[in-house]
Amino acid sequence: MKKIYIHAVFTMLFVLMAMLSMTGCLDNITTTTSTPLSKGPIAGAVMALSLDSTTLQPLKTASVFKKDTPIIYCSVAVANTTDEIVVSAEWLLVKGANNETDVKKRSTGILTDGPRYVSFAWVRQGDAWIPGEYKVVISADGKEAVTIPFRIE
Numbered sequence: 001m002k003k004i005y006i007h008a009v010f011t012m013l014f015v016l017m018a019m020l021s022m023t024g025c026l027d028n029i030t031t032t033t034s035t036p037l038s039k040g041p042i043a044g045a046v047m048a049l050s051l052d053s054t055t056l057q058p059l060k061t062a063s064v065f066k067k068d069t070p071i072i073y074c075s076v077a078v079a080n081t082t083d084e085i086v087v088s089a090e091w092l093l094v095k096g097a098n099n100e101t102d103v104k105k106r107s108t109g110i111l112t113d114g115p116r117y118v119s120f121a122w123v124r125q126g127d128a129w130i131p132g133e134y135k136v137v138i139s140a141d142g143k144e145a146v147t148i149p150f151r152i153e
Helices: 002-022
Strands: 042-051 058-061 071-078 085-096 103-112 116-123 132-140 143-152
Touching (some): 042 132, 042 143, 071 085, 071 132, 085 116, 103 116
Antiparallel strands (some): 042 058, 071 116, 085 103, 132 143
C-alpha cells in the first residue's frame, strides 16, 4: 500500500513539473482590469511603480500613485501571437480634482511580436500629477484589448 502511494505521489509530481515547464512566465502576470481580457494577443496588463529593466516584467504593481511619483508604468503581457503587432497605450484622465474629464494625456505604440512584456511609461511633468481617476486603454493593432484604471492621490 505504501509503495503504491509513493508511486502515485511521484507520478503526480512528474505530471505537475511537466505542466509547469510548458507554461511561460507570462502566465503569472496579475491583471487589474475594468474590461474583460481579450482572446487576442494581449494576455494582461498592470500598472507599476517599477519594472525589471531586462524583461519589462512588473516588479512593484500599484493601482494608487502619489502626486509626486516620478514615473508611472504600464506593463503589458503579449502572449497569444507570434506575428508582429502594434501594441498601443492611451492614457486618459477620467476625472481630475478640478473636474477635468476625458483629457487624453499620451498615446504611443510599440511594434512587437510575442510572447514578451512591453511597457509604457508616463513621466511626471512639473511638481506633481493632477490628483484624480485615470485609465490606460491598451490596444493591439487598433483593437481595444484591456482598460486598466488607476488613481493619483
